Amino acid sequence: MRAILPLPAAATAAALGLLFCGPGAAARGQTPPDGAGRPASRPAAASPAPVTARRTGPLAPLVATCPPGRRVLGGGYEVPGRDLEQSVGASRPTADGRGWSVTADAVNPALLRRLELVEQQQDAVEAARTPRKRAAAERELAQARKAADRLPQRAPVRGTVYAVCG
Incomplete structure (x- = not known):
């Protein structure tokens, strides 16, 4: 599974500054003005790159948990192909927002x-x-x-x- 990583906020701000405010603004880390002509706020500090946690086993339910200090951004599942009727009952974040839970079953x-x-x-x-x-x-x-x-x-x-x- 490949994750598409977003540009860090600083790189995005510099690109927008270069595009809208010229090379001097991009070098100073300024961002383009908002719709009212006021300078936009400085970008937030870049967040760490996303990581993917995974867990394999019976989906009854099965939870993949994020490392400490991280929150779930999304999730999913993979079920190997079988000839039996399969049904996914749930695929959603955990109640505490720190993992992804999947429940699935098939004909016995x-x-x-x-x-x-x-x-x-x-x-x-x-x-x-x-x-x-x-x-x-x-x-x-x-x-x-x-x-x-x-x-x-x-x-x-x-x-x-x-x-x-x-």
């Missing part, structure tokens, strides 16, 4: 595997030729359905959360 892959077993058991019930084999297949089908019912439908996905900190 264990549930999908279990449902395939249920389907196979249903086929076995239909294919049973004797009452005894049919009864045994129905018992196995009931057990497979119970096991599928106990699994959650959604599961957290793994991904990476980014926080741009200033």
Whole structure:
């Protein structure tokens, strides 16, 4: 991930001074006048360059926290491509403004595997030729359905959360 860094305030002020007030004003650090013809205020001291904090793991939720003394400017996430339906529930700054939080989930892959077993058991019930084999297949089908019912439908996905900190 590449961050686009803004020009320091002093460099911006010097460029504007050169453009609007001439080379002497730019050398003195003056800024162009505001709309009312008054000299604009001196620029604030340059802030440190933004840094990117990141954290990888299950997005249930996952928070990337800024280094001490820094506040979050923005953030985002990256989730590797998968065939399962994915849903991002939240991607936002933390309440204290010192990190970025993401919550995401997808269809539970264990549930999908279990449902395939249920389907196979249903086929076995239909294919049973004797009452005894049919009864045994129905018992196995009931057990497979119970096991599928106990699994959650959604599961957290793994991904990476980014926080741009200033």
